[in-house]
Amino acid sequence: MARLVVLGGGVAGHTTATFAAKWLGSQHEVVVVTPNAKWNWIPSNIWVGVGEMSKDDVTFDLAPVYQKAGIGYKQAKAVSINPEGNEGSDKPFVTVEYTGQGKAGQTENIEYDYLVNATGPKLNFAATPGLGDANGLGEFTVSVCTADHAVHASEELKKSIEKMKKGERQKFLIGTGHGMCTCQGAAFEYIFNIEHELRKAGVRDMADMKWISNESFLGDFGMGGLHMKVGGYVVSSKLFTESLFSERGVDWIIGAHVNKVEAGKVHYELLDGSMGEESFDFSMLIPPFAGVGLKAYNKAGEDITATVFAPNGFMKVDADYTPKPYAEWKASDWPRTYQNPSYKNMFAAGIAFAPPHIISKPMSSPNGTPINPTPPRTGMPSGIIGKAVAHSVCDLIKKGDRAHLHEASMAEMGAACVASAGKGILTGTAAAMTVYPVVPDFEKYPGTGRDTDYTFGEIGLAGHWIKHILHYLFMYKAKLNPGWTLIPE
Amino acid sequence: MEKKVVPEELNFQRDPKMSLTMIPGKFARSMRTCLIWQFIRFVIINIKMIIVVGKSH
Structure with a gap:
């Protein structure tokens, strides 16, 4: 019997564990280690953040689902990995610290034959002074990164709406809270959900809305922007996004590294090196992501963290990490199998793998401050990578070490992003975007780096309906209800 | 002088940045909520997304 240990129960980890358990059957063991008691469909946190959904609508308890699937479940956080075992045993193991199940604070060593690191990110609020405390619920700004954060954001939004109803003007500042953030799409969706809610509440004219982001242009989205066919033209996402912002009367600051947050005010540095301040009454700023801080030790107990992980804390995989200038970046730099190069029984999936470089053009201010989005690896890519890794591990277990590894390069993979405002079937609108591939391949698509037949975006009810359907489909799938394997990632 | 006010065009004057982009007019906005067109x-979007999902696996 082989044991697969999956670290993390988010989109990537849950996908890996559930497919592996299904394909391996009861002959082998799958164990999930996650500090959370609940699974969260994070894209719908946006609706929680404006009070259109409750926390229960976007989460469910993991324990009964894993019990049904025959998956071992440990509510704990991984602390370190010993991929060579220790002096007493050659068996690799991971050290975890429980956060629940009545064993909070206790540690345990879990041996494994295969390990998948799908821990997702550490929400690195501490990178920007004042952005948040250790729980992310900062004194000055809100977040929608977790369901609890989104509930808090919704409560604060309600307070602002009440103030506007009483005649007090409010200023909303939404975007990224650091020069190296990713997930601009979530903030983009949130600002237009707020705008929609303010219209619905009849107080839009009492609100000043502003976007602040580390993108060098509106519509970069951490992917270097994209080009899409609209009305017979091939247009840049810059025009598409600026049009939407202008239509809705939302001002913007771009190329901004937020370096300090205090009560009612952010301080930032721009790409041209100038410094600025922006006031706010309500602010949601996405924090930068980092690895969760896992350590690694060899058999002798020596620290080999730098061998297993990149400096940003994400796990090294089969990417080309050779430093090279932007002009030499290639689609082939991106990983295909997500296998750790040093320890072949370890993989990383979703946000936990270290990308070879960013996707957007690297930029920094004259002061040397890097200000550019880091690559998005959430949602659809996380699920697809998680499934490919599950395939590979199952084949390695069943067919032996020479089994073919499954591939899922982000340079050959698409992603759908539906930013939907409102929740009514006939009253909401959405900007639906699909990009193929996520990482541009200028050798295959010399014009735009992407296939413009499948890279498109439009605004309307259709995307809004799709967003609704995706919410219910993915909640259904994650609960492993009948037919769940038929729903694609 | 009688003013001709087109609401969506007022946003062009809110900020110099906004005057350099395009803003949808009444027809384009109405198509976003036209049930027949949106259906x-x-x-079409679903077919395209299914193809993208298929190409990605």
């Missing part, structure tokens, strides 16, 4: 777009 057609719903079918």
Whole structure:
């Protein structure tokens, strides 16, 4: 019997564990280690953040689902990995610290034959002074990164709406809270959900809305922007996004590294090196992501963290990490199998793998401050990578070490992003975007780096309906209800 | 002098940045909520997304 240990129960980890358990059957063991008691469909946190959904609508308890699937479940956080075992045993193991199940604070060593690191990110609020405390619920700004954060954001939004109803003007500042953030799409969706809610509440004219982001242009989205066919033209996402912002009367600051947050005010540095301040009454700023801080030790107990992980804390995989200038970046730099190069029984999936470089053009201010989005690896890519890794591990277990590894390069993979405002079937609108591939391949698509037949975006009810359907489909799938394997990632 | 006010065009004057982009007019905005047109777009977007998902696996 082989044991697969999956670290993390988010989109990537849950996908890996559930497919592996299904394909391996009861002959082998799958164990999930996650500090959370609940699974969260994070894209719908946006609706929680404006009070259109409750926390229960976007989460469910993991324990009964894993019990049904025959998956071992440990509510704990991984602390370190010993991929060579220790002096007493050659068996690799991971050290975890429980956060629940009545064993909070206790540690345990879990041996494994295969390990998948799908821990997702550490929400690195501490990178920007004042952005948040250790729980992310900062004194000055809100977040929608977790369901609890989104509930808090919704409560604060309600307070602002009440103030506007009483005649007090409010200023909303939404975007990224650091020069190296990713997930601009979530903030983009949130600002237009707020705008929609303010219209619905009849107080839009009492609100000043502003976007602040580390993108060098509106519509970069951490992917270097994209080009899409609209009305017979091939247009840049810059025009598409600026049009939407202008239509809705939302001002913007771009190329901004937020370096300090205090009560009612952010301080930032721009790409041209100038410094600025922006006031706010309500602010949601996405924090930068980092690895969760896992350590690694060899058999002798020596620290080999730098061998297993990149400096940003994400796990090294089969990417080309050779430093090279932007002009030499290639689609082939991106990983295909997500296998750790040093320890072949370890993989990383979703946000936990270290990308070879960013996707957007690297930029920094004259002061040397890097200000550019880091690559998005959430949602659809996380699920697809998680499934490919599950395939590979199952084949390695069943067919032996020479089994073919499954591939899922982000340079050959698409992603759908539906930013939907409102929740009514006939009253909401959405900007639906699909990009193929996520990482541009200028050798295959010399014009735009992407296939413009499948890279498109439009605004309307259709995307809004799709967003609704995706919410219910993915909640259904994650609960492993009948037919769940038929729903694609 | 009688003013001709087109609401969506007022945003061009809110900020110099906004005057350099395009803003949808009444017809383009009405198509976003036209049920017949949006149902057609719903079918087309779904087909495209399914193809993208298929190409990604």
